[in-house]
Amino acid sequence: MASVANDTLAAPEGRRFPWKRSAPVLALGVVLLALPLALFKTLHQPVGAMMWDLYIYLDATNRIAGGQIPSIDFFAPVGALGYYLFAGASWLFPNGHPLFLSAWSLLIVTAPLMAVVLVEVQRRSPALAFALLAPFLLYSLLPFNIGSYYPYPGSEGFGIYNRQVCQLLYVLAAALVFVKDGRKLCGVVAASMLALFFIKITGIVAGALMCGMALAAGQLTLKRSLIAACIFAASLFALELATGVVSAYIGDILALLRLNDETLLPRLLRAASMNIGATLATVALCCALHLTDLQRVRLCLRDAVSSPSRQTISAVFDLPFVWIAAFLLAGLFFESQNTGSQALIFLYPLLLAIGLDHGRRHGQTVRSAVVAVLALAVVLPPALLVIQKASRAWIGMLDTTRLDHRNLKTMGAFAVRPAFAERARLMEAMFVENRKAFDALAAAGEPFSVLLFSDFDFQWAWLENADRAISAVRALEARDGVRFETVMSIDFVNPFPWLMDRQAPRHIAIGADPTRAVPPPGDAEYDAIRAVDLALMPTCPATPTQTDLLALYAPALLPTHIRVSLTPCYDAFIRNGLLPASWGLQQP
Incomplete structure (x- = not known):
């Protein structure tokens, strides 16, 4: 040899x-x-299964830009090199699609x-x-x-x-x-x-x-x-x-x-x-x-x-x-x-x-x-x-519809077949009308489907609802002249600070899978959660991931934040003192 x-x-x-x-x-x-x-122009890509890792890189890029160091300022399940390479490539090519930036960096x-x-x-x-x-x-x-x-x-x-x-x-x-x-x-x-x-x-x-x-x-x-x-x-x-x-x-x-x-x-x-x-x-x-x-x-x-x-x-x-x-x-x-x-x-x-x-x-x-x-x-x-x-x-892109969004930057540069977009709308109505049933299913430790995170309609609806949630947050801020500076997500991924040009809290795990990648929170994590201005949690449908994360964060989050219905598919936890009574938001 x-x-x-x-x-x-x-x-x-x-x-x-x-x-x-x-x-x-x-x-x-x-x-x-x-x-x-x-990379000079944003090339739309077909939506895919389990696109979470892509959003993690966006979260990491925002944290690095804010001075955070992986593993020092937040728990990271993998090494920092990939995050830094992606952050550098994103700085050089701000219009590049995240999928290509993550691969080619x-x-x-x-x-x-x-x-x-x-x-x-x-x-x-x-x-x-x-x-x-x-x-x-x-x-x-x-x-x-x-x-x-x-x-x-x-x-x-x-x-x-x-x-x-x-x-x-x-x-x-x-x-x-x-x-x-x-x-x-x-x-x-x-x-x-x-x-x-x-x-x-x-x-x-x-x-x-x-x-x-x-x-x-x-x-x-x-x-x-x-x-x-x-x-x-x-x-x-x-x-x-x-x-x-x-x-x-x-x-x-x-x-x-x-x-x-x-x-x-x-x-x-x-x-x-x-x-x-x-x-x-x-x-x-x-x-x-x-x-x-x-x-x-x-x-x-x-x-x-x-x-x-x-x-x-x-x-x-x-x-x-x-x-x-x-x-x-x-x-x-x-x-x-x-x-x-x-x-x-x-x-x-x-x-x-x-x-x-x-x-x-x-x-x-x-x-x-x-x-x-x-x-x-x-x-x-x-x-x-x-x-x-x-x-x-890529050949399938010939018969797709592009995501219509206002707040997702290059993260929203996806397209899907019209049938999946229609199914996403139908399933979203089902989740909203029967929320208690799906909440109970998540509390029992079972997702709506074993392929839920792979389903294209779920991924499509997740992007649409994230866009709507950001619009709702901006509307609230404009209404009373406030600004939620630190934003976290009670979900596996937290691209919202990157999307909204805000800060992610320190010490909160990136890629938060409570079954294998989120250690039990300590004093540093709880202090960071208490200081968060806004925490967002998707609800269409509730999943065991969100339910378990909420249970982990609850000792610090619930006493210091008020839970409100932000949109039909997103709840928000707003830090006490930032929510004027005049807003009149309804509890979920």
């Missing part, structure tokens, strides 16, 4: 036409220069690292460099998950940070497999691991497993590993001294672990079942490689047992099926914590290297054909699925 990275694959045309050897990096540069064209990190890999590889084979570049661009540019969570095509504004980790792991895998220059490899490993740490903590565990595999196989030297580890540790130490964010982030992760105490094995099995096609194909490929290289396996094991040394032991780890098994384990571990991702895409660079190595050693034989078919069975379906989902979603 390691021979692929060290072998000279220079193409004849590369020697005759030197410019072609730089074509892959030039192609990457052209794509990066073209992306702003899609990571290229600030991944594109330079990928360029380092391409420069190394294209010197030996421009074709091989293009083979690495094409999937990287596919998964980076198309913001869609691998896996279907809803039958209708639409945007996928969830699993964003999971996709980002997978794309970082792709770059890391390409470097570990193909980069032979020790200094460049060391730099890519250190930068990738830092980015993984500050995107999502489980990503760095997967990355460490991959780097450990490369170290055991001799592809990554011990010296370079230690240098990369020192760079990583020094960077964390410097950030901790400057901001304290590292210890705060680790504290948030420990709190998450206490909230999510399920053992690892069930999660691994669930991850394997969710990606059963790729998992089975990968296992079959491992078996095929083991059988086709059986003599080599026996020789490596015999040498390691009879003459144990670093070289003989590394030869065992360098067997192709061992590489694949280690990478698969890393991928399944990461996916064990996810809903929505670009699962296992980082297997592609490894399988590309193994396929080239196997073909070179065995030639055009039946065994090589079997290995090639199984490798394609691993890497082709995810790529085709992403292309299919993007095509269905």
Whole structure:
């Protein structure tokens, strides 16, 4: 396997036409220069299932602009890097659609690292460099998950940070497999691991497993590993001294672990079942490689047992099926914590290297054909699925109606099929007329539907009602000349401060899922809640998320705020002293 990275694959045309050897990096540069064209104007996107993560990024952008630091000033279930990249991209392209900004902002990190890999590889084979570049661009540019969570095509504004980790792991895998220059490899490993740490903590565990595999196989030297580890540790130490964010982030992760105490094995099995096609194909490929290289396996094991040394032991780890098994384990571990991702895409660079190595050693034989078919069975379906989902979603935009709104900025740049818009209106009337029934259902811990948050009509109605709630708030402010400066939401997401150019309270969790991402409030959280001017809670319909959050916040919220019906689908909690009696608002 390691021979692929060290072998000279220079193409004849590369020697005759030197410019072609730089074509892959030039192609990457052209794509990066073209992306702003899609961000100068707000391009409407089809509404999709579970778009919550997209709204979280808007909330984070507003908090960062107000001077808040993730994990220090508010609880964050993931690292701060993705939030800062999105905030920076939003500042550069204020009209860019949030879906594209969230997806493409990571290229600030991944594109330079990928360029380092391409420069190394294209010197030996421009074709091989293009083979690495094409999937990287596919998964980076198309913001869609691998896996279907809803039958209708639409945007996928969830699993964003999971996709980002997978794309970082792709770059890391390409470097570990193909980069032979020790200094460049060391730099890519250190930068990738830092980015993984500050995107999502489980990503760095997967990355460490991959780097450990490369170290055991001799592809990554011990010296370079230690240098990369020192760079990583020094960077964390410097950030901790400057901001304290590292210890705060680790504290948030420990709190998450206490909230999510399920053992690892069930999660691994669930991850394997969710990606059963790729998992089975990968296992079959491992078996095929083991059988086709059986003599080599026996020789490596015999040498390691009879003459144990670093070289003989590394030869065992360098067997192709061992590489694949280690990478698969890393991928399944990461996916064990996810809903929505670009699962296992980082297997592609490894399988590309193994396929080239196997073909070179065995030639055009039946065994090589079997290995090639199984490798394609691993890497082709995810790529085709992403292309299919993007095509269905964007072609479907031809028969949609755009959201009519006044207050949602670029967050409202969505469209939906007329049938879903009509259903949203009908269901909203049902929720309003039968509110007590749906409130009782939420209090019992059951949502109206197990697919409620995925339903396009629900997502559409949520946006419409958020727009109406903001209009109602502005009307109240204009009526009595007041201003609600701090705004929170008793819901999973709180984009209202960003939408209204206000402040979000400190210490309140971002992405507030009371079942797995909201630690029990303490004095700091309760003090922040008491000081909030306005808290908004959607009610069409009530869900267990809102009911549980209200129960968590109630000790600080209810004694200090008055609950009123803001709109038929939103209740408001207004801090005592800000609500004149002349308003005459009705209790819900």
